[in-house]
Amino acid sequence: MLILESGAGNYIWSEGHQYSCFAGNNYLGLANHPKLVEAAIEGTKKYGLNFSASRQTTGTSEIHLELEKQLAGFKHRDDAVVFASGYLGNKILLHILRDEYDAIYADQSAHSSIPDGIPSDLSALYFYEHCNAADLESLIRKNKSKKPLVITDGIFALTGEIAPLDKIYPVVENNNGLLIVDDAHATGVLGKNGRGTPEYFDLGDAPRIFQTETMSKAIGVYGGFIASSNEITQRIREKSLVYGASTSLPPSLVTAATASIKLITEHPELRERMLLNSARIRAGFNELGFLTTNSCAPVIPILFSNQQNAADLSDFLKAHHIIAPFVNYPVKTVQSIVRITASAAHTDQQIDELLTVLEQWKNSWPERMQ
Ligand SMILES: Cc1ncc(COP(=O)(O)O)c(C=O)c1O
Incomplete structure (x- = not known):
């Protein structure tokens, strides 16, 4: 379990390290406003x-x-x-x-x-x-x-x-x-x-x-x-x-x-920014060939049929200082999910970094994309 040493912003601290956070439900970035x-x-x-x-x-x-x-x-x-x-x-x-x-x-x-x-x-x-x-x-x-x-x-x-x-x-x-x-x-x-x-x-x-x-x-x-x-x-x-x-x-x-x-x-622009960030992340997943849902919502899962691949991707992201949890509750789902969420607070650079690390995963284990 991740122990937070900071508030739930677009960056968080845990065990003395800073992470870029794509977890939780802070869609408009207001939790620390x-x-x-x-x-x-x-x-x-x-x-x-x-x-x-x-x-x-x-x-x-x-x-x-x-x-x-x-x-x-x-x-x-x-x-x-x-x-x-x-x-x-x-x-x-x-x-x-x-x-x-x-x-x-x-x-x-x-x-x-x-x-x-x-x-x-x-x-x-x-x-x-x-x-x-x-x-x-x-x-x-x-x-x-x-x-x-x-x-x-x-x-x-x-x-x-x-x-x-x-x-x-x-x-x-x-x-x-x-x-x-x-x-x-x-x-x-x-x-x-x-x-x-x-x-x-x-x-x-x-x-x-x-x-x-x-x-x-x-x-x-x-x-x-x-x-x-x-x-x-x-x-x-x-x-x-x-x-x-x-x-x-x-x-x-x-x-x-x-x-x-x-x-x-x-400030309706907060919602617009969140939707733009969601769309960018989703488009990035599709381009890389990860499986996700077709939606405009800021919950952007990466879907796996293999549970170990989902859990390992979440660990891989964490090793690269990005938090995106492997989630298997509170709803039963057929697929295993790395739950990524977009926030109005995410910067373009953060999203670029997320997509770059995902590309590294893809290049290292092309057979582990699902
Ligand atoms: C669909 C849905 N309903 C209700 C809740 C509960 O809301 P709260 O966390 O404010 O109690 C959640 C929380 O995750 C949820 O996802």
């Missing part, structure tokens, strides 16, 4: 480390309300609710929508927070083939009497594939269902305004689509949120035990996240 750090310090100075109560008792502060207002504005929704972590969002939403569906249809490669969030009283749970709207449709047809709720990642965490909502949503719509998109990796990344996968597919205002989102990736801070209609956010505040019975988000995170939303809104 001075303005966010300053906002966190100011929040701590004014409010301390913790409000030491749940939102419903005495843990709601003026800065929570301000953050929720900023998130609602960013997402173009009535309201937003923040809570302890993005992982919990699926559980919260599946719980408060429980009366509106009889069956859940989840993508086979959904992030572990999705199956983990399934209400315990639900017996009708089906997994459709990865990103396959036709398979989803045939499963729903076989269970016609049950009101469907479909749930999928927006951008898949390990492969960077984008769920085909243009095909999935019509199936949901034709069957009077609901759609939840876990947009942990797409918030601040996809869509004209960075509102995520529905916006990317021009479904930003489509009815019966919900998103679960996190502030721990592109936003650069920590904590989960759901932005939706007043009716839904009120339901969450009133009915969700996860929301109601856990301590509210710490002040430093709240003030930093508010600063981040402002920064993201005012």
